[in-house]
Amino acid sequence: MYDYDVVFIGSGHACWHAALMLGKAQKKVAFVEEDTVAGTCTNWGCNAKILLDTPFEMVDGLARYRGIGINEVPAVNWKALMAYKKKVVTPVHTVLEGLFSKMGMPVYHGHGKLVDAHTVEADDKRITAEYIVLGTGERPRRLTIPGADLIHDSRDFLDIDEFPERIVFVGAGIISMEFASIAARMGSKVTIVHHNERILSSYPARYVSRVVEKLKGQGVTFMLNHELTNVAEENGDTVVTLEDGSTLACDYVLGATGRVTNFENLGLEELGIGASSKGIEVDDHMRTAVPTIYASGDCVAKRIPKLTPTATFESNYIAQQILGLSSDAISYPAIPNLVFTLPRISQVGVTIAEAEADPDRWRIETVEYGKRLLFEAKNESDAEFTFIFSKETGLLEGAAFYGQDAGVWADLAAIVINKKLTGRDLGQMIFTFPTESQGMLNLLTPLLPLK
Numbered sequence: 158m159y160d161y162d163v164v165f166i167g168s169g170h171a172c173w174h175a176a177l178m179l180g181k182a183q184k185k186v187a188f189v190e191e192d193t194v195a196g197t198c199t200n201w202g203c204n205a206k207i208l209l210d211t212p213f214e215m216v217d218g219l220a221r222y223r224g225i226g227i228n229e230v231p232a233v234n235w236k237a238l239m240a241y242k243k244k245v246v247t248p249v250h251t252v253l254e255g256l257f258s259k260m261g262m263p264v265y266h267g268h269g270k271l272v273d274a275h276t277v278e279a280d281d282k283r284i285t286a287e288y289i290v291l292g293t294g295e296r297p298r299r300l301t302i303p304g305a306d307l308i309h310d311s312r313d314f315l316d317i318d319e320f321p322e323r324i325v326f327v328g329a330g331i332i333s334m335e336f337a338s339i340a341a342r343m344g345s346k347v348t349i350v351h352h353n354e355r356i357l358s359s360y361p362a363r364y365v366s367r368v369v370e371k372l373k374g375q376g377v378t379f380m381l382n383h384e385l386t387n388v389a390e391e392n393g394d395t396v397v398t399l400e401d402g403s404t405l406a407c408d409y410v411l412g413a414t415g416r417v418t419n420f421e422n423l424g425l426e427e428l429g430i431g432a433s434s435k436g437i438e439v440d441d442h443m444r445t446a447v448p449t450i451y452a453s454g455d456c457v458a459k460r461i462p463k464l465t466p467t468a469t470f471e472s473n474y475i476a477q478q479i480l481g482l483s484s485d486a487i488s489y490p491a492i493p494n495l496v497f498t499l500p501r502i503s504q505v506g507v508t509i510a511e512a513e514a515d516p517d518r519w520r521i522e523t524v525e526y527g528k529r530l531l532f533e534a535k536n537e538s539d540a541e542f543t544f545i546f547s548k549e550t551g552l553l554e555g556a557a558f559y560g561q562d563a564g565v566w567a568d569l570a571a572i573v574i575n576k577k578l579t580g581r582d583l584g585q586m587i588f589t590f591p592t593e594s595q596g597m598l599n600l601l602t603p604l605l606p607l608k
Contacts, residue, residue: 167189333349537560
C-alpha cells in the first residue's frame with residue numbers, strides 16, 4: 158500500500174537510531190536529507206568538538222603538574238590537529254550512508270516536505286509511508302544587524318585551518334565558553350560579548366564563576382550587558398561595534414546566541430501541526446497533531462535539555478511505539494549534561510538552584526574532592542562534588558560536578574539516581590582503585606541511606 162513503513166525527514170541521531178531498530182525488525186525504511194547525512198552532531202558538532210578538544214584537555218591537565226614533574230607544557234598544533242579531524246570525521250557520513258544502503262534504507266537527497274499524513278515530497282519525488290518521523294534539528298540563530306554575514310557559526314569554527322589570533326565570541330553560552338577555553342590555550346586574544354550578566358545560565362553559578370576566573374587569568378575579556386549593532390571590514394580587520402559606540406577589532410567573530418528549530422517549509426501549518434522557532438509540538442507519545450507523524454530530537458518543543466543522548470532516547474522510543482513494543486507515554490530518566498570547558502562542569506537531576514529554592518525538601522552536601530583526595534584528583538585541587546538528596550527518602554536526586562572528570566561523575570550519578578541506589582547497594586559492589594569513578598562513589602556512599 159505504501160512505499161515504506163517509515164520515512165524520516167532528517168538523518169541525524171533523532172532518526173537513524175530508530176531506523177536501525179526498525180530495519181532489524183524487517184521494516185522498510187527511508188530517509189530524506191537535504192544536508193549532510195547523519196546530521197549536525199556527527200559532522201559539524203559533537204564528534205568534531207571532542208576530537209579537537211581532547212588535546213587541550215590533556216595540555217590543561219599537564220599544566221597542573223608544572224614544576225612538580227612537568228617543566229614545559231606543549232603547545233597544540235592546530236593546523237595538524239584540524240587536518241587529522243578532517244581525516245577522521247569527514248568520511249563518517251559516507252560510512253553511515255553505506256551502512257544504511259546495505260540495510261536497504263535509501264537516502265533521498267533533497268528537501269523533505271509533508272504533503273499529507275502519509276506522503277513526503279523530496280524535491281521532485283513523492284514517497285509514501287505508514288509513518289513519518291520529523292528529525293529536522295536546529296540551526297544557529299543569526300543576528301539581524303548590518304554585517305551579520307561576517308559572523309561565523311560553530312560549524313565554521315570547527316572547520317578552520319588557521320586559528321585566529323583575535324576572536325570575538327558573541328554570547329556566553331555553551332558554544333562560546335567551550336571554544337573560548339580552546340582559544341585561550343591557543344594564546345589568542347579573546348573577547349566574549351554577552352547581552353546580560355549570566356554566563357552559562359543553565360549551570361551552577363559557583364562553578365561557572367570558577368571557569369570565568371580561570372579564563373580571565375588566561376587573558377579572556379568579558380564584556381557583559383552589551384549588544385552588537387554592526388560588524389564591518391576595515392583595513393584588513395573585522396570591526397565589531399557595540400551599542401555604546403565602542404568598537405573591537407579582531408580577525409574572527411563567532412556568533413553563539415542560541416539555536417532555532419528547522420520547521421519552515423515542512424508543510425506543518427497545512428496539516429495543522431503546531432510549530433515555532435522553539436520547536437514542533439508533540440504529545441506525550443512524541444506524536445504531532447497528525448497521529449501518523451512523529452517528531453524527535455532537537456526539533457521538538459520541550460523543556461528537557463536538547464542533547465544528542467536525548468535525541469537518541471526519543472528515537473529509540475518512537476521505534477518501539479511503531480513496532481508495538483510499548484504503548485506507554487515517554488518518561489525521561491534523570492539526564493546528565495556536560496559543558497566542555499576547561500575544566501568541565503556537569504549536572505544531573507535536581508539542580509543546585511532548585512534545591513536551594515526549596516530547603517525543606519532537599520539536602521545539599523558539598524564534597525571537596527580535590528582537597529580530600531588530591532593524589533586521585535589528578536592534582537586538581539578545586540575539583541568538587543555537590544550532591545542533592547531527598548529529605549524524605551535520603552536518596553540521591555541530583556548532583557553537580559566541577560573538574561576534568563565531571564562527565565564520568567555525572568554518568569555515575571545518573572545511574573545512582575535512576576536506579577534509586579542506597580549506600581548498602583553501593584557497598585555490595587567493588588570498583589577499581591584509585592580511579593576518578595571509585596573516588597566519587599566512595600565519597601557518595603556514606604551520604605546515602607543504608608537501605
